[in-house]
Amino acid sequence: MPQHHLTGTFSVSMQPQPWPEAEAPGLTVGRLLLSKQYQGELQATAQGQMLSAMTGVPGSAGYVAIEVVTGTLLGRAGSFALQHRGVMDRGRPTLSVTVVPDSGNGELAGLAGTLGIRIEGGQHFYDFDCTLP
Numbered sequence: 001m002p003q004h005h006l007t008g009t010f011s012v013s014m015q016p017q018p019w020p021e022a023e024a025p026g027l028t029v030g031r032l033l034l035s036k037q038y039q040g041e042l043q044a045t046a047q048g049q050m051l052s053a054m055t056g057v058p059g060s061a062g063y064v065a066i067e068v069v070t071g072t073l074l075g076r077a078g079s080f081a082l083q084h085r086g087v088m089d090r091g092r093p094t095l096s097v098t099v100v101p102d103s104g105n106g107e108l109a110g111l112a113g114t115l116g117i118r119i120e121g122g123q124h125f126y127d128f129d130c131t132l133p
Contacts (some may be wrong), residue, residue, distance in 0.1 A: 006040065006041040008038060008039050008128075010037060014033070015032060016030060016032055027053055033048075034065065038069070040126075043072045044071025044110070046066065049065060050064070057124045063086045065083075069101040076106075077107050078111075079104070080100070082097055082098065082099060082115060099130065108132065109133075112131050113130025115127070116129075
C-alpha cells in the first residue's frame with residue numbers, strides 16, 4: 001500500500017458539557033463536544049467528544065477523545081474515526097492520534113495511519129501519515 005504524508009490546517013470548536021459526577025478534590029475534569037473543519041489534502045468535518053483531567057500540579061494533565069471524520073482524503077470520499085490520547089507530565093507532552101482500525105468506510109475503507117497536531121501562531125495544523133489500499 002502506498003504511504004502518504006499529508007499536511008493541512010484545521011479549526012476546532014469546543015463546547016463544555018456538565019460532568020458533576022466526576023468532580024474530585026485537586027482535580028479539574030471536563031467533558032467537551034468537538035466540532036472540526038479540516039482543510040488541505042483532507043477536506044472534512046469532524047464531530048467528537050473529549051474527556052480531560054487537570055491536576056493541581058502545573059503542567060500535568062491528560063485527555064482522551066474520539067472523533068468521526070467525514071469528507072474526502074486525497075479525493076476519496078468516506079469517513080473514519082480518530083482516537084486521541086494526550087498526556088502532559090509536568091510540561092512534557094505526549095500525544096497519540098490514531099485511525100481506529102477498520103473504521104474507514106466508503107472509498108476510505110482500509111485506511112490506517114497516525115495524525116500529528118501542531119499549533120503555530122494560534123493556527124492548528126495536522127500532519128497525517130496514512131496508507132490507503
